[in-house]
Amino acid sequence: MDIKNLTTFLRVADLGGFTRAASELGYSQSTVSFQIKQLEEELGTPLFERVRHTVTLTERGREVLMYAQQIIKLEKEMKMSVSSDMPAEGLVRLTAPSSLAPILLGSAYPEFRRRYPGIALKIIEADTQEMFRLINHNEADIMLTLDNHIYSSEYILSYESQIGVHFIAQAGHPLADAGSVTLEELLREPFMLTERGMSYRRLLDEQLAARSLDITPVLESGNAYQLCALVAQGAGLSFLPDHVTADAVRDGSVVELNVPDIDITIWKQLLCHRSKLISPAMQAVMDYCMSM
Numbered sequence: 001m002d003i004k005n006l007t008t009f010l011r012v013a014d015l016g017g018f019t020r021a022a023s024e025l026g027y028s029q030s031t032v033s034f035q036i037k038q039l040e041e042e043l044g045t046p047l048f049e050r051v052r053h054t055v056t057l058t059e060r061g062r063e064v065l066m067y068a069q070q071i072i073k074l075e076k077e078m079k080m081s082v083s084s085d086m087p088a089e090g091l092v093r094l095t096a097p098s099s100l101a102p103i104l105l106g107s108a109y110p111e112f113r114r115r116y117p118g119i120a121l122k123i124i125e126a127d128t129q130e131m132f133r134l135i136n137h138n139e140a141d142i143m144l145t146l147d148n149h150i151y152s153s154e155y156i157l158s159y160e161s162q163i164g165v166h167f168i169a170q171a172g173h174p175l176a177d178a179g180s181v182t183l184e185e186l187l188r189e190p191f192m193l194t195e196r197g198m199s200y201r202r203l204l205d206e207q208l209a210a211r212s213l214d215i216t217p218v219l220e221s222g223n224a225y226q227l228c229a230l231v232a233q234g235a236g237l238s239f240l241p242d243h244v245t246a247d248a249v250r251d252g253s254v255v256e257l258n259v260p261d262i263d264i265t266i267w268k269q270l271l272c273h274r275s276k277l278i279s280p281a282m283q284a285v286m287d288y289c290m291s292m
Contacts, residue, residue, distance in 0.1 A: 089118025147199035
């Protein structure tokens with residue numbers, strides 16, 4: 001039984017709704033619904049009665065609530081007892097997409113290093129498919145994804161946040177001042193894109209393929225930040241996540257294009273395999289990732 005599902009169950013019960021619980025826990029509403037569904041399937045009984053926008057505990061749900069409160073209390077006591085004698089040290093292998101590596105190793109890392117001198121952090125840059133292989137073969141401890149929303153009972157979700165992805169152009173580009181840009185106008189331009197295996201590139205290709213369209217880029221690179229810099233220099237257009245382009249958009253060197261025909265959202269999610277024992281060192285790294 002996943003402790004996180006029990007925690008979510010308690011928050012839904014306390015707050016009387018999935019939306020409010022999702023907001024407090026930092027999850028999407030669909031994730032909260034998925035976790036409750038998992039718990040109900042595991043216990044073989046409905047835990048909530050859903051009427052319009054409110055939920056109330058069933059009779060079985062009230063029974064489970066008492067047990068869940070005891071389990072969460074015991075789990076916290078166990079962690080405090082064990083972790084008090086276990087220093088946060090050792091190797092932690094974190095796999096993440098290349099566009100998140102500069103953030104993980106940014107200005108906050110020296111403070112993390114000072115706080116946890118005994119932790120050796122190994123960052124393995126990979127696409128989502130390779131991340132799952134690494135986690136499943138115990139070649140990585142934690143994965144920080146940037147992809148579609150992932151629902152799976154095999155993994156424990158510790159954190160998630162939604163991230164936008166936009167087409168960008170150099171400030172002053174003819175399309176920059178357009179209220180909206182059609183795909184026909186867009187595809188006439190030279191594109192510099194990340195490699196096809198990268199999540200947001202794959203999602204873009206899928207949406208274009210559904211319209212029998214394709215982009216043949218003049219440049220492909222795994223370095224999203226370099227692509228953004230090239231766009232700012234007028235070398236072409238690109239399609240990149242907002243955390244990569246934020247500084248360039250803020251300083252006015254690039255602009256986001258409004259392309260109504262393409263709507264892609266990706267999720268940053270922090271996961272580990274449910275069979276993995278979370279050590280104090282792993283928890284410290286996970287807390288660090290969640291603060292980014």
